[in-house]
Structure formats: structure tokens, C-alpha cells
Amino acid sequence: MKTKQLLKYLRIDRWPTVWCPGCGNGIILKAFLEAVDQLKLKKDRVAVVSGIGCSSRATGYLDFNTMHTLHGRAISFATGVKLARPEFKVIVMGGDGDLASIGGNHFIHACRRNIDLTVIVFNNMIYGMTGGQYSPTTPEEEMASTAPYGHIERPFDIAKLALSSGATYVARSTVYHYNLLVKYIKDAIEHRGISVVDVITNCHTYYGRYNGMPQPYQMMEYFKNNSVTIEKARDMSEEELEEKIVIGVFRREEGKPCYLDRYEEIRKKAMKGR
Amino acid sequence: MNNIDLKKARAVTGAEAVANAMRQIEPHVVAAYPITPQTPIVEYFAKFVSDGVVRTEMIPVESEHSAMSAVVGAAATGARAMTATSANGLALMHEVVYIAASSRLPIVMPVVNRALSGPINIHCDHSDAMAERDSGWVQFYAESNQEAYDLTILSLKLAEDESVRLPVMVSLDGFILSHGVEPVEFLPDEVVKEFIGEPKMIYPLLDTEHPVTYGPLDLYDYYFEHKRQQVEAMENAKKVFPKVAEEFYKVSGRKYDFVEPYKLDDAEYVMVALGSTNSTIKYVVDWMREEGFKVGALKVWMFRPFPKAQIQKYLNGRKGVVVLDRSASFGAEAPLYEAVKSALYNVAIRPQMGSYVYGLGGRDILPEHIRKAFEDALSGNLIADEQRYLGLRE
Numbered sequence: 001m002k003t004k005q006l007l008k009y010l011r012i013d014r015w016p017t018v019w020c021p022g023c024g025n026g027i028i029l030k031a032f033l034e035a036v037d038q039l040k041l042k043k044d045r046v047a048v049v050s051g052i053g054c055s056s057r058a059t060g061y062l063d064f065n066t067m068h069t070l071h072g073r074a075i076s077f078a079t080g081v082k083l084a085r086p087e088f089k090v091i092v093m094g095g096d097g098d099l100a101s102i103g104g105n106h107f108i109h110a111c112r113r114n115i116d117l118t119v120i121v122f123n124n125m126i127y128g129m130t131g132g133q134y135s136p137t138t139p140e141e142e143m144a145s146t147a148p149y150g151h152i153e154r155p156f157d158i159a160k161l162a163l164s165s166g167a168t169y170v171a172r173s174t175v176y177h178y179n180l181l182v183k184y185i186k187d188a189i190e191h192r193g194i195s196v197v198d199v200i201t202n203c204h205t206y207y208g209r210y211n212g213m214p215q216p217y218q219m220m221e222y223f224k225n226n227s228v229t230i231e232k233a234r235d236m237s238e239e240e241l242e243e244k245i246v247i248g249v250f251r252r253e254e255g256k257p258c259y260l261d262r263y264e265e266i267r268k269k270a271m272k273g274r
Numbered sequence: 275m276n277n278i279d280l281k282k283a284r285a286v287t288g289a290e291a292v293a294n295a296m297r298q299i300e301p302h303v304v305a306a307y308p309i310t311p312q313t314p315i316v317e318y319f320a321k322f323v324s325d326g327v328v329r330t331e332m333i334p335v336e337s338e339h340s341a342m343s344a345v346v347g348a349a350a351t352g353a354r355a356m357t358a359t360s361a362n363g364l365a366l367m368h369e370v371v372y373i374a375a376s377s378r379l380p381i382v383m384p385v386v387n388r389a390l391s392g393p394i395n396i397h398c399d400h401s402d403a404m405a406e407r408d409s410g411w412v413q414f415y416a417e418s419n420q421e422a423y424d425l426t427i428l429s430l431k432l433a434e435d436e437s438v439r440l441p442v443m444v445s446l447d448g449f450i451l452s453h454g455v456e457p458v459e460f461l462p463d464e465v466v467k468e469f470i471g472e473p474k475m476i477y478p479l480l481d482t483e484h485p486v487t488y489g490p491l492d493l494y495d496y497y498f499e500h501k502r503q504q505v506e507a508m509e510n511a512k513k514v515f516p517k518v519a520e521e522f523y524k525v526s527g528r529k530y531d532f533v534e535p536y537k538l539d540d541a542e543y544v545m546v547a548l549g550s551t552n553s554t555i556k557y558v559v560d561w562m563r564e565e566g567f568k569v570g571a572l573k574v575w576m577f578r579p580f581p582k583a584q585i586q587k588y589l590n591g592r593k594g595v596v597v598l599d600r601s602a603s604f605g606a607e608a609p610l611y612e613a614v615k616s617a618l619y620n621v622a623i624r625p626q627m628g629s630y631v632y633g634l635g636g637r638d639i640l641p642e643h644i645r646k647a648f649e650d651a652l653s654g655n656l657i658a659d660e661q662r663y664l665g666l667r668e
Contacts (some may be wrong), residue, residue, distance in 0.1 A: 071309075129310070
């Protein structure tokens with residue numbers, strides 16, 4: 001697709017973006033716009049809500065209904081938007097620090113509630129904006145500014161967290177696998193119920209620099225060489241899967257009533273005879 | 275102002291200065307969460323931990339709410355516990371900030387001042403610390419990196435004093451001090467260790483011979499009395515602070531007080547402010563004095579407990595007092611102005627007063643702005659009930 005065709009979804013007057021040259025966030029943003037374009041969504045019927053962090057700055061550049069909120073709280077604000085305007089497609093964008101750490105509670109409860117939101121996790125495995133502190137998805141042994149001799153905590157697997165919390169659409173891609181990314185975001189937006197797309201992206205500025213991949217292409221190569229599809233992963237042992245990025249659709253459960261459906265049911269029940 | 279011996283000083287940012295104060299204090303526990311512009315403090319400190327320079331147990335937790343909670347838990351066991359934050363990080367701590375004070379836990383927390391959202395802004399103003407002014411914490415505001423370093427050390431001794439036992443915030447202006455490089459004279463490690471001494475544990479949670487509980491339900495039967503004790507502890511902080519400052523002077527040669535007068539002896543017009551802007555005010559005072567104007571400045575080091583008596587002593591009888599605030603109180607007078615104005619209600623000769631709000635969200639404050647406010651005072655153009663703005667487009 002011609003990039004030019006997507007410019008109508010952007011607030012070009014807010015450019016240049018805050019993102020470093022080569023940052024994967026731009027790829028995710030483009031994949032999102034391509035999905036929106038393919039779905040022919042009306043700009044005024046899309047709301048994008050973000051928290052705080054590099055990726056959360058996306059709402060400043062997008063020409064939809066957008067809200068840039070508080071660190072970790074994007075899902076809560078988005079829940080309010082969705083309840084007030086159920087006809088809107090409500091998208092949450094945020095980083096791993098934002099959505100899995102300070103906002104982790106909202107993340108699991110949104111999954112449990114199966115509210116009709118699409119959560120796109122810009123998962124760069126580090127706190128980029130504040131200077132490379134380790135995040136809840138930083139792998140063990142990796143370096144960060146707060147772990148100068150290696151990280152000692154176990155990371156969250158965002159997809160597994162979403163699955164076990166009850167999310168009804170869960171997929172993962174990397175920024176290297178662009179076409180998959182567009183497809184997953186598109187499916188996620190179309191899905192009724194909570195959808196989570198975990199996107200592994202490159203912060204070469206901090207994560208890469210601390211871990212031997214200071215150039216964007218090095219991280220891209222890493223994603224290319226270390227990703228395996230979920231189908232292939234099923235036949236691999238735990239040892240073989242170590243340090244691998246499993247990509248694909250982990251769950252797609254259509255037709256399950258979402259929070260809004262249940263809400264409507266209970267409303268009708270309560271109003272019976274009135 | 276305290277002179278710094280440049281031969282002994284090192285050029286460091288405010289963040290590095292504060293991190294070194296923390297290194298010398300060597301708290302048992304540090305829990306923190308990254309937020310601009312506090313982050314470099316925690317990064318420097320994480321390196322000290324990893325390098326084995328300090329024996330601190332450090333945990334980068336999942337939010338500021340958890341950071342303050344972990345610090346409260348650690349302090350309740352009798353450990354020295356510290357954290358640092360800014361703006362929305364401090365706001366997220368809010369409910370635990372009150373728990374720290376009401377549990378009488380001597381926690382010292384550097385607060386790197388930044389504007390509170392929204393809209394989001396990462397630059398300096400005092401709206402973050404001012405939102406906590408009634409939380410029961412002692413509050414200091416530093417003018418320079420040297421002061422941020424000194425006040426962090428000094429605060430620990432004040433906080434841990436048996437008659438005080440209150441947490442202390444040391445405010446330093448975001449970016450201006452935290453990321454700005456200035457010469458700082460460090461005390462030798464052993465001098466700091468001796469100055470702060472061993473922590474005095476009072477009702478520690480882990481003393482199984484004398485079990486205690488923190489924070490149990492406290493309704494109309496005792497809650498009021500406990501609040502009254504907090505009021506008393508703040509009064510005690512006022513009594514103890516000069517002694518701590520005197521001891522600090524003995525080891526460092528640097529003097530601290532509730533307030534710092536600058537060229538006040540014959541000054542007819544005085545400007546009052548918090549934090550790093552005082553350096554610009556002093557520059558303007560010098561500039562205007564060269565032209566023969568009798569102007570001076572009064573820096574407020576300690577904002578909570580508010581040093582009413584010192585404010586009265588220095589401002590009684592002046593012709594005009596101009597108060598600069600780097601935060602607004604929407605629908606009421608700006609916090610420093612309100613406090614100073616209230617303190618002057620009872621003085622023998624009340625000066626004319628004027629309130630100026632400046633620098634919100636990091637807006638630069640220039641010598642010309644400060645001069646303009648002084649000139650308003652000099653021309654008798656101060657209206658006590660009017661709030662004015664410096665450097666604002668209207």
C-alpha cells in the first residue's frame with residue numbers, strides 16, 4: 001500500500017514524531033492505519049486511547065478521536081469511552097511498562113470482563129522514554145539501566161497473561177513481520193470482545209544498545225531469526241523454544257458475549273414490565 | 275548563600291548530587307519507579323547497588339504506589355528506606371504519602387519537581403509537591419544542587435529525631451537542578467555516617483518480643499488525638515531543625531535555616547520565593563541595587579512546617595512584599611503567597627503585598643520578569659487581592 005494514502009489519518013502538523021530514527025513504533029502505527037484503511041472505518045467512529053510512554057505518544061499523531069491519559073490507565077479511560085459510545089471502535093495503545101506494570105491490573109481485568117476493546121501492546125521490553133529501565137517483559141539476564149549486570153526477575157509473557165485472564169482474541173507479531181501485523185490488528189479490531197495484539201518492537205536506543213544490538217537492523221534481524229510460528233512451536237520442546245518469539249494467533253473465540261452484550265441483557269431484565 | 279570551595283567541588287547534576295547523598299546515607303531499602311525527571315537519581319543509585327558500593331536492598335517496583343508502599347513497609351520494620359519521584363508519580367503515591375506521615379515513619383524522599391498532568395508536561399513547576407503540602411510531610415525546597423545534597427542528608431537526621439519522627443520531602447526543580455550541572459562540595463563518607471548516626475528504631479514491626487501493629491482501625495475514639503499528635507510533631511520539627519542545622523554547620527561549614535535573607539538589612543521591597551528561581555532573584559537584586567534601589571530577597575527553605583515567626587521577623591515593616599509562586603491554587607490564592615500573607619496578618623506594620631505566579635510547566639523566568647514585579651512594588655502598584663502572572667501570554 002502507498003504510504004501516501006494513509007496520510008489522511010495523521011496529524012502531519014505534529015511531526016516529526018518523538019521516536020528515534022529506526023524505532024519500530026512507526027511500523028506499528030503504519031500497520032494500524034493500514035488495517036483501519038482496509039476496514040474502511042470512519043475516522044469519527046474510531047477512538048484511540050493511550051497512557052504514558054514513547055508508544056503512547058501515538059495518539060498525538062493520529063487524526064481520530066484520541067486521548068492521551070495517565071501512565072497505566074489507558075484501559076480504564078477506554079472502558080469509559082466504550083461504555084458511553086458503544087458504536088465506536090476503541091483502540092488502546094501503550095507500551096509493556098504502561099500496560100503490564102503500572103497498569104497491569106486494568107489489563108487483566110479488561111481481559112476478564114471481555115469488554116470490546118482492542119489493545120495493541122508496543123512491547124519493546126524496556127522503559128524507553130525514561131531511559132532504559134527494565135520493564136515487566138525484559139527477559140532474564142538481559143541488561144538495562146537498572147540492571148547493569150543482568151536482570152534477575154522473570155518476565156511476563158503478554159500473550160499468556162491475556163490468555164489466562166480470559167481474553168477472547170490474542171495474537172503476537174513482531175515489527176519485522178509487517179503483513180502479519182496488519183492482519184492481526186485488522187482481525188483484532190473486527191473481533192467483538194477484548195482483543196490483544198502483542199507486538200514485539202525494537203528500542204535499539206536502550207534495549208538494543210544495552211544488549212549488543214545498537215542498530216535497528218540488528219534488532220530486525222534478531223526478530224527475523226528468532227521468531228517461530230505458533231504452529232511450528234507446538235512441535236518444539238521447551239529448551240528449543242527458549243529465547244524464541246512465538247508469533248501467531250493464540251486464541252480467536254468469536255461469538256462469545258462481550259461485556260456490552262451482557263450489560264444489555266441485564267438491562268432488559270431489570271426493565272422488564274416497565 | 276553558602277560559598278562553595280571550587281577546589282574541593284565536583285561538577286555534577288542535581289540528580290548525581292542527590293544519588294550520592296543516598297549512597298552516603300546507605301538506606302537499607304530503596305524502592306522506586308521511573309519517571310522523568312527523577313530517573314537519573316535512581317539510575318545512579320542502581321549502579322551503586324550493582325557495584326556493591328552500598329549494601330542497600332533495591333527493588334524497581336511496578337508503580338509509584340508500590341514504591342511508597344514498599345518504603346512504608348520497610349520503614350515500619352525499623353529500616354532506613356528511601357525513594358524518589360516526580361509529578362504524577364508523587365500523585366500516584368498520594369494515599370500512601372499520608373500513611374507514611376500518620377504512621378510517623380522517618381522516610382526521606384527527594385522530589386524532582388515537575389508539572390502535574392494534564393495535559394502532560396515534563397518540565398518544572400511546584401504543583402506536584404504543593405498537592406502534598408497538607409499530607410504531614412516536612413518539605414524543603416533547594417535552590418542549588420549543593421542544597422539538594424545537603425538537605426537530603428540533613429533531612430534524615432531531622433526525620434529520625436525522636437520528637438519528630440516525620441517523613442521529609444526534599445524538593446529540587448526538575449531539569450533546572452536535576453539535569454543541570456553545578457559545582458557541589460561533597461562531605462567525606464565517614465562524616466556523613468557519623469552525622470546521621472545509627473538509626474533509632476522506635477516500635478519496629480520485627481521486634482517480636484514487643485509486637486506492635488501499624489494502621490489499625492481508628493475511628494471517632496482516637497483518630498482525632500492521633501492527628502493532634504501529628505500537629506505537635508510538626509511543631510517539634512520547628513524546634514529541632516535549628517539544632518540539626520547547627521550540627522550540620524559544624525561538619526560542613528554550610529548554614530541552613532528556615533529562610534535565607536538576601537540583602538535584607540535596609541531593603542524596603544522584598545521578594546519571597548521557593549527553589550532555584552532564588553538565584554535569578556538574587557541576580558536581579560544585585561542588578562537593581564547597583565542602580566540604587568533598596569530591594570532584597572527572602573528564600574523559603576522550609577515550607578512545611580511553615581516558618582511563620584521567621585516570615586514575620588523579616589517582613590514586618592517593609593514597604594512592599596512580592597511573593598512568587600511556581601504553582602497555582604485554582605480558585606484561591608497561590609500557596610506560598612497565601613501562607614506569607616496569612617503570616618503577616620498579625621505584624622505591627624503590614625507591608626503592601628503582591629502575588630505573582632510564574633513558570634508553570636517549565637515556562638522560563640527571566641531577570642526582566644522579576645525586575646518588572648519589583649518595579650510594580652517600587653511604584654506602589656501592588657494589590658493584595660490580585661493575582662498577576664510573569665511570562666504569560668494573555
